[in-house]
Amino acid sequence: MQGLGNDFVIIDRRHERFDATLHTMSKLCDRRFGVGCDQLVLLDAPDRDGADIRVRFYNPDGSEAGACGNASRCVAALIGNAPVLQTSAGLLPSFITPEGEIGVDMGVPALDWQRIPLSQAMDTVELPLPGSPAACSMGNPHATFFDGMDRADREGAALERDALFPERANIGCAEIVSRDFIRLRVWERGAGLTLACGSGACAAVVNGVRRGLLDRECRVEMDGGALRIHWREADGHVLMIGPATHVFEGLYPLGTHDG
Ligand SMILES: N[C@H](CCC[C@H](N)C(=O)O)C(=O)O
Numbered sequence: 001m002q003g004l005g006n007d008f009v010i011i012d013r014r015h016e017r018f019d020a021t022l023h024t025m026s027k028l029c030d031r032r033f034g035v036g037c038d039q040l041v042l043l044d045a046p047d048r049d050g051a052d053i054r055v056r057f058y059n060p061d062g063s064e065a066g067a068c069g070n071a072s073r074c075v076a077a078l079i080g081n082a083p084v085l086q087t088s089a090g091l092l093p094s095f096i097t098p099e100g101e102i103g104v105d106m107g108v109p110a111l112d113w114q115r116i117p118l119s120q121a122m123d124t125v126e127l128p129l130p131g132s133p134a135a136c137s138m139g140n141p142h143a144t145f146f147d148g149m150d151r152a153d154r155e156g157a158a159l160e161r162d163a164l165f166p167e168r169a170n171i172g173c174a175e176i177v178s179r180d181f182i183r184l185r186v187w188e189r190g191a192g193l194t195l196a197c198g199s200g201a202c203a204a205v206v207n208g209v210r211r212g213l214l215d216r217e218c219r220v221e222m223d224g225g226a227l228r229i230h231w232r233e234a235d236g237h238v239l240m241i242g243p244a245t246h247v248f249e250g251l252y253p254l255g256t257h258d259g
Pocket residue numbers: 006038039057059064065066067068069070071140141170188189190191194196197198199200
């Protein structure tokens with residue numbers, strides 16, 4: 001499936017065994033020697049009350065991510081009937097808009113340096129990096145710059161691994177068109193530049209509001225398309241609305257060798 005060109009291999013292992021070795025997962029993500037995707041998503045039966053499906057997200061480098069907004073919309077569309085997703089970031093309710101778009105409540109962002117996490121105590125609204133980005137977590141760490149998109153291409157790889165981010169970070173680079181419309185490019189942790197990043201769009205709006213640059217309801221346009229983001233004042237939850245597209249379905253040849 002794909003959400004704004006951010007694409008996923010989603011393996012439902014509720015009824016079939018699938019041993020997710022690092023080698024198998026990275027090969028599945030490989031666009032030449034495997035199927036090809038930005039992230040691999042594993043579905044299991046939930047083990048928390050109120051959840052309909054357990055969802056785990058893995059980058060092509062094998063690292064697990066606590067959140068993946070575009071994949072969350074895809075899983076919600078795949079399961080149908082607006083499921084509640086159980087992720088390591090918590091229970092994420094989904095919904096369908098009257099226009100048929102998929103919405104996911106991405107929960108409350110973590111704003112304190114320990115939970116993002118950062119390597120030292122500091123105010124997360126302006127990090128001591130060129131361009132003074134702001135940082136938050138949507139269940140995965142994000143630093144957002146607001147001085148144009150091209151830094152993502154030029155500096156994303158180095159910034160992802162800056163010593164400030166003990167678990168690395170997704171690097172969002174935004175161009176502010178107006179207080180309710182930004183263009184965003186994200187260098188994703190463990191994946192590199194992608195056409196869209198759902199949690200990155202959420203983080204960019206949260207970070208922009210905290211910097212006094214954006215309104216709480218904002219359109220975020222990325223290379224693959226646009227999301228609507230609303231950081232709801234009443235309860236602090238971040239709602240993300242956008243498309244989710246089924247590309248093809250197949251059977252993973254169980255029992256094949258990893259070679
Ligand atoms: N690379 C991210 C996970 C995927 C996020 C992105 N694809 C999204 O839609 O949120 C991380 O390691 O935190």
